[in-house]
Amino acid sequence: METRKTTQKSIRSEIDKNMKENGYTLSKLSELSGVNPGHLSEILNSNPPRAITIGQLDTLAKVFKKAPGWLYELYPEECIAEEKISRPRLIPYLVRCAEIGRQNCIDVVVSRLLENPKNVSILFTVAEQLFQTGGKVMSVPFYQLVIEAEKDSHSDHFLISQYRLFRALQGTSPEDNWKAVIRFEPYRNRLSENHQLDALLHLANACYMLQKWKDVEKYADELRTLAIAVYQDQLRKKESGKTVEMLHTERHLVVYYGQSSLLKGVALTMQEQYEEAEKHVIKIY
Structure with a gap:
């Protein structure tokens, strides 16, 4: 009986596959993407490999003419490994997921983050970045997660989340506006x-x-x-x-x-x- 080898799909295997399909060398890919050739080499060939940023992944997606969010479902492995979390990679990833509507990716990461209460600060930072850059509606689910997960109702994260949620829910309907006022009032x-x-x-x-x-x-x-x-x-x-x-x-x-x-x-x-x-x-x- 013929034994078939199965190759686990990964960000690097997909990049390599698309390079071959397009006939791109490493230097050509660097030229098209603007990603430093040394960094590309370390991302694809080093052992252990250099982590890829979400910005670099988005850039490569454009080069390969892929839809926004290409390989996002595989990206958590760049951010979380053996309970170690890279905030500099994870926070931009979650922000980007929210911006392009990849809720499935957010749900997977959030379930892992909430295994440790200390990680609530990551969700708060994501919410703040979205709120401050105009994504008030997108910030709402993250603030709600912080409120639900934060045990101390006097903590800064809890209180600011209540305030931001009040602000984000303004301008919908009179009924919703009044509900937002009533909800926030006890914390002002x-x-x-x-x-x-x-x-x-x-x-x-x-x-x-x-x-x-x-x-x-x-x-x-x-x-x-x-x-x-x-x-x-x-x-x-x-x-x-x-x-x-x-x-x-x-x-x-x-x-x-x-x-x-x-x-x-x-x-x-x-x-x-x-x-x-x-x-x-x-x-x-």
Whole structure:
């Protein structure tokens, strides 16, 4: 009986196969892809081989005229080996999977990551990268995974994930917006001052769009109180010669104070409390 040899499919065997099919030498492939020829040689021929980055794999896919996500199902082996995880390779891979919709690849990796609670930080970093680069909707499943896996509801990862989730779910429908407000509200005061200032302003604006004037008042009051407290703390530090740490916020501190008064005034006006509203509007001039 004839015995057939089976060759396990791998990224390197597929690259080698496509090189032969296209008649490419190593130097030709390097020329077409822009990948350093030495690196290509180490990726394909060294023992152990040099790891390939997801960017290099995407570049080779274009050279071979393959669809985006070529060989992605094999890429986890470049990132995870014997419980050792390469964050520099895994995080860009998961981000890219989210961008092109390779949920099957994400699911496989996530199941392996969640075997160790420490790996939640990787999912959080992926979510943050997607959120910061405009992929708010794509970040949602990753933030949800962090929230579900994080045991400490006071941890930065948990709280920022709750905040980002609130932000990402805005702009869908009034009903969904209100649900997002209700879900996030219990966590708003646990955030750092940097995030609290932004969070309170976004909560007030969300309620403004929903015409929930009492809630607009509440968040505007909280925002004004916090803005004043932060300013006074900065002033004390400056007067005593201490270093004043830079606020990592979306806006300048004075904007939060001004917006709090404006939102309070509008909310009171909409409730026909005109004299009281006038006091708050005058404060910003």
